[in-house]
Amino acid sequence: MTPSRQSGSGVETPAGRPRGTAFLLSQVGAHAAARFADLLGGLGVAPADVGLLRMIATQPGRSQQSLAEELGVVPSRVVALVDGLEGKGLIERRRNPRDRRNYALHLTADGTHVMTEMRTLGAAHEEEICAGLDHTQRAQLTALLETIAARQGLTPGVHPGYRQH
């Protein structure tokens, strides 16, 4: 299965366009992310806000430090993200009387509502991106992607877009 001599490395077409699986992954993945960002625009939140909101919704009372660690970003960035979400009235910082150094983060009623809308958006996005595939193909694709994600050591549910340089 190893052609003795082919044009170049096999990752480009004769016309010079990239054609490898890795490029396709990056291309389609960036498109999916951009489309989701578009959908989110209507809600007034940015892609980076989504992970934060989701973690606070799942584990209310988390500190900024713990979010920074799980997302792989510097604490000062969490300050900016939390400032934004608090300014929009989606979350609130509650002082912990036991240890007044840290905040316990909680969703507000508005924040809970936005989370619900985000889930609806997520389902619509899923449908849009997978539109050309039948049920079997979707399952196949998911399995292949999960295999790569595990092999590459990606943390389930955490987007690498957060990761520090």
Place this chain on the structure above:
Amino acid sequence: MTPSRQSGSGVETPAGRPRGTAFLLSQVGAHAAARFADLLGGLGVAPADVGLLRMIATQPGRSQQSLAEELGVVPSRVVALVDGLEGKGLIERRRNPRDRRNYALHLTADGTHVMTEMRTLGAAHEEEICAGLDHTQRAQLTALLETIAARQGLTPGVHPGYRQH
């Protein structure tokens, strides 16, 4: 196949982590892009330089305008990218005596050399990302991604990371 009532929309696990195919695509795609950027670092070029170099290599003499149009970016951005690549000695601007308004862009000898190394890097990257998959699975994944790319109207070989807001 429509469960009458499930936990949420189906795009999140009970623990609140996203699990949809679209999220996986975005996650794995971003990881692939980041790894490629890492590999490129050793060559001293950025991901955004790659498409430009490739287009100039494939069609020498192209103008900055034509690159801007194909990549979907504003001409002033091409100026910055071309400035960078010219500064590194990888490409050169040649005046066209027939129409002195535009430049014909060409790779230098160094640029050609870097293109060769980029192809090698591309093959290594491909191998790294697909490491957990056998030949059949790689072909399956490629086919599924190509189906989505076509359905979503993506231009073959052009990364959406360039696209204008």
Place this chain on the structure above:
DNA sequence: TATTGTTATACTCTATAACTATA
């Protein structure tokens, strides 16, 4: 001293708009 969070700062990326040279 150690920890949580904040501020000040700087750097990169990228778009908009005004401008120059040429046609």
Place this chain on the structure above:
DNA sequence: TATAGTTATAGAGTATAACAATA
């Protein structure tokens, strides 16, 4: 007037490092 390219500028995103409050 129209086109190719450039410059000036501004805004978003994100890291580093110094700092304040609390433990």
